[in-house]
Amino acid sequence: MSATTPATTKPGAAAGDIAAHRSDFPILSRQVHGKPLVYLDSANTTQKPEAVLERMDRYYRDENANIHRGTHLLSELATAAYEGAREKVRSFLNARSTREIVFVRGTTEAINLVASSYGQGFVKAGDEILITGMEHHSNIVPWQLLCQRTGAVLKVVPIDDRGELVLEEYERLLSERTKLVSLVHVSNALGTVNPVKRVIDLAHARNVPVLVDGAQSAPHLPVDVAALDCDFFAFSGHKIYGPTGAGALYAKEKWLEAMPPYQGGGDMIASVSFEKTTYNELPYKFEAGTSNIAGGVGLGAAVDYLRELGLDAVAAHEHDLLAYGTERLLEIPGLTLVGTAREKAGVLSFVMDEIHPHDIGTILDREGVAIRTGHHCAQPVMTRYGLPATARASLGLYNTRADLDALVAGLGRVRELFGR
Amino acid sequence: MSQLSDLYQEMILDHNKSPRNFGTLPGANHQALGHNPLCGDQLTVYARVEDGVIREVSFIGKGCAISKASASLMTEALKGKSEGDAELLFTKFHDLLTGPPDVKADGKGLGKLAVFSGVREFPVRVKCATLAWHTLRQALAGSPTVASTEGGDPEAGG
Ligand SMILES: Cc1ncc(COP(=O)(O)O)c(C=O)c1O
Numbered sequence: 080m081s082a083t084t085p086a087t088t089k090p091g092a093a094a095g096d097i098a099a100h101r102s103d104f105p106i107l108s109r110q111v112h113g114k115p116l117v118y119l120d121s122a123n124t125t126q127k128p129e130a131v132l133e134r135m136d137r138y139y140r141d142e143n144a145n146i147h148r149g150t151h152l153l154s155e156l157a158t159a160a161y162e163g164a165r166e167k168v169r170s171f172l173n174a175r176s177t178r179e180i181v182f183v184r185g186t187t188e189a190i191n192l193v194a195s196s197y198g199q200g201f202v203k204a205g206d207e208i209l210i211t212g213m214e215h216h217s218n219i220v221p222w223q224l225l226c227q228r229t230g231a232v233l234k235v236v237p238i239d240d241r242g243e244l245v246l247e248e249y250e251r252l253l254s255e256r257t258k259l260v261s262l263v264h265v266s267n268a269l270g271t272v273n274p275v276k277r278v279i280d281l282a283h284a285r286n287v288p289v290l291v292d293g294a295q296s297a298p299h300l301p302v303d304v305a306a307l308d309c310d311f312f313a314f315s316g317h318k319i320y321g322p323t324g325a326g327a328l329y330a331k332e333k334w335l336e337a338m339p340p341y342q343g344g345g346d347m348i349a350s351v352s353f354e355k356t357t358y359n360e361l362p363y364k365f366e367a368g369t370s371n372i373a374g375g376v377g378l379g380a381a382v383d384y385l386r387e388l389g390l391d392a393v394a395a396h397e398h399d400l401l402a403y404g405t406e407r408l409l410e411i412p413g414l415t416l417v418g419t420a421r422e423k424a425g426v427l428s429f430v431m432d433e434i435h436p437h438d439i440g441t442i443l444d445r446e447g448v449a450i451r452t453g454h455h456c457a458q459p460v461m462t463r464y465g466l467p468a469t470a471r472a473s474l475g476l477y478n479t480r481a482d483l484d485a486l487v488a489g490l491g492r493v494r495e496l497f498g499r
Numbered sequence: 500m501s502q503l504s505d506l507y508q509e510m511i512l513d514h515n516k517s518p519r520n521f522g523t524l525p526g527a528n529h530q531a532l533g534h535n536p537l538c539g540d541q542l543t544v545y546a547r548v549e550d551g552v553i554r555e556v557s558f559i560g561k562g563c564a565i566s567k568a569s570a571s572l573m574t575e576a577l578k579g580k581s582e583g584d585a586e587l588l589f590t591k592f593h594d595l596l597t598g599p600p601d602v603k604a605d606g607k608g609l610g611k612l613a614v615f616s617g618v619r620e621f622p623v624r625v626k627c628a629t630l631a632w633h634t635l636r637q638a639l640a641g642s643p644t645v646a647s648t649e650g651g652d653p654e655a656g657g
Contacts, residue, residue: 435563437538438507441621445503454539467539467561496507497564498516 097388097396101477103128114447117485122267122295122426122473123451124317127381131321134380138373146372147346147363161372164379165362168327171382172312173303178361179335181328182375186294187217189313189328190261192365193290194221196338197259197311204230206258209249209287211273212238212463213266216456218292222261231258238463242269242418249278253285260289261311264296268457268471269418270401270426272300279309288334294318298475299397299424301390304329316374320475321381325374328365335361342367385476393476397425400474404483411490417469428455428469431490434497436470442496443470446489505617506624507564510572515564520557520574527555529641533634535626538563542570544634546577553577553585558631565615565624570631572611582639588612589632596625 101107104126109116118126138160144153146161165177174180183189202208208222212235219233226233234257236249244262253260260282265272279289288310296302297314304312311334316325330338340347340358344367349357358364385393404427408414413432431439440452450472454461461468472486524530524545532543542560546553556577558570577585592612595604600620606613618628 435538435540437540437563437624437627438565441506441624442503453537458539461539467541496503497512 097392097476098479100128100388101479103130103384104477105129105132107477111447111449112445114445117446117448117482119472119474119478119482119486120449120451121298121475121478122318122455122471124323125298125320125475126477127322127377128320128384130384131377131380135322135373135377138376143373145369157372160376160379161370164375164382167379167382171297171302171386172327172329173305174329175305176332179329179332181330181335181362181365182370183313183326183328184324184371185315185317185326186215186292186313187315189311189326190217190290190292191221192328192341193259193261193311193313193330194225196341196365197288197334198225198229198231200338202229202231202258205256206231207234207254207256208232209234209236209252209257209260211236211244211249211262213242213244213269213271213273213457213460214261214263215267215292215294216458217294218261218263218290219459232256235459236262238271238460241420242266242271242460243420244271244273244278246274246277250281253282253287255285257282257285257287260287261292262289263292263294264302265293265299265424265426266418266457266460267295267426267473268455268460268469269420269428270423271418271420272296272422272424274422275309276307279307283308288331295425298385298393299390300394310334316378316381319378319381319385322374322377324371325378327378332361335365340367341365344368346370388476394424396476397474397478400478400480400483401425401427403480404472404474404486407483407487408490411487411494413494414490417464417466425474427472427474429471430466430469431493434493436468438497439470439490439493442493443486443489446485446492448486448489450486502617502620506621508614508617510611510614511564511568514568514571518558518567518571520555520571521559522557523559524555524557527557529638531634531638533560533630533637535562535566535630537623537626538566540566540627540630542566542631542634544570544631544638546635546638548582548639551582553580553582556635558634562630563627565618565627566630569615569628572614573631573635576610576612577635585635585639589636592632593629595619596628 106126142156144157146158165180169177169180234252237245282289290311291309293312293314298319310331312329317323347367349359417428436452452470453468527545527547529546534541540562544558547555556574596618604616
């Protein structure tokens with residue numbers, strides 16, 4: 080968390096009050112398999128507060144029209160709502176201008192956009208793209224595809240046993256050939272908070288731009304792209320209490336100006352003739368076709384919701400839960416935590432002696448406890464630890480110590496069933 | 500709770516803990532590697548087939564309780580069966596797993612394999628229970644490729 084500073088210091092809620100906002104999330108009062116739902120899968124996707132649900136509903140009921148192209152009132156309302164959301168996202172990330180905020184489907188599309196457009200503009204055979212050993216598949220495969228297309232080479236910074244980046248190796252791997260560093264801010268498989276500011280400074284000292292995959296940092300830490308000075312920052316709305324299919328790419332204007340468009344179509348052009356097409360201004364040059372307007376509006380509402388609570392307070396609350404959960408899990412005989420970095424956020428990944436994560440997941444589900452099991456779209460991380468899979472409990476602002484107690488009780492049930 | 504104990508029956512837990520015919524098979528003339536990306540599980544099935552009869556069958560690998568127990572019980576069930584009978588047994592077994600959850604499973608003709616009747620209440624676990632069988636069929640078909648219960652990566656999101 081040292082790597083980021085809050086964009087604005089808002090009063091926000093005190094950490095202790097955050098859990099009181101659990102009741103803002105209608106789904107959390109439902110039952111599963113006859114038990115109260117204990118949702119510990121927020122790294123996968125978060126639940127949505129009433130404020131987001133209501134805002135999207137209202138958009139469709141009162142404001143729906145296509146944007147940027149109507150002369151009628153509804154189109155004006157829809158455009159204002161969508162562009163208003165862009166301004167909210169700008170302010171959330173502390174970007175300089177809304178020209179730097181491209182709406183996309185989510186983190187995956189944001190990274191693909193950069194791999195495609197930055198790749199086309201700036202990467203050639205023999206160049207290197209540098210990622211890390213703890214990336215989500217969405218920050219691996221687009222670069223592999225780019226390397227296949229261009230003959231560039233993918234390099235990987237290793238991680239140590241705790242799940243921290245080996246910074247000396249990073250410095251060693253940075254070279255004149257490096258055309259981009261792309262790394263995860265907070266690991267979804269391990270919870271590691273990477274020292275991104277340090278990573279960016281080292282890259283910039285060699286004039287190498289940096290993409291930060293913020294899918295798991297945006298929900299948990301205050302993010303300030305100006306202070307970080309990252310070149311690109313990607314996140315997904317559905318992981319910050321907003322809808323699926325709506326996310327954003329922040330990119331420095333100089334890059335967006337220099338990069339060719341990602342997709343062609345309506346909205347991204349200024350004028351089209353068969354001889355010559357000129358592209359629209361930023362950020363629309365990168366937004367071809369009718370956007371996920373309701374999704375963008377919902378994302379704006381989610382940003383408002385989070386900022387009202389205050390990311391600092393949310394971070395403090397989740398940090399308390401993480402410490403409590405770590406302590407409680409370690410009481411369980413035969414349980415090993417995977418990912419023990421000194422700076423962590425939101426994630427408790429673990430394995431239990433001889434009991435497969437898949438069995439753990441099934442048994443917990445019947446106890447009402449929703450976790451994720453598997454490789455978490457980070458197979459190289461699993462390989463690094465010699466594991467086929469882990470069980471992962473991940474936190475959201477609505478979680479409480481009682482949720483973690485339910486997890487621990489459920490794991491007791493697992494041990495009981497397996498006679499251990 | 501009744502459902503959980505339907506799934507994790509004593510016999511399944513026992514075969515998970517002490518799988519039978521666990522190991523490589525000297526003299527095997529068929530083998531295949533199977534993979535279930537949902538669990539990250541991998542197992543290799545070995546078989547020695549003579550004149551269309553499965554003389555011996557074994558497996559190695561890592562997996563969840565359901566996939567391990569299923570592999571173990573499969574090896575017991577298949578020893579001495581013809582390839583044709585093995586295929587018939589698989590069909591019956593598959594029907595047992597995928598039948599409607601509200602209909603009581605009919606384990607007729609399945610012997611010990613009927614212990615997997617609870618799996619139908621847990622549709623996501625069907626692939627665990629069939630991994631060994633798919634792998635075996637791959638092995639018997641003589642194909643050198645990896646058998647998989649999946650076409651693609653079933654894990655989306657993150
Ligand atoms: C670290 C990380 N990066 C990228 C992604 C991809 O996000 P999305 O599936 O929303 O595009 C995820 C989540 O799945 C993630 O956890």
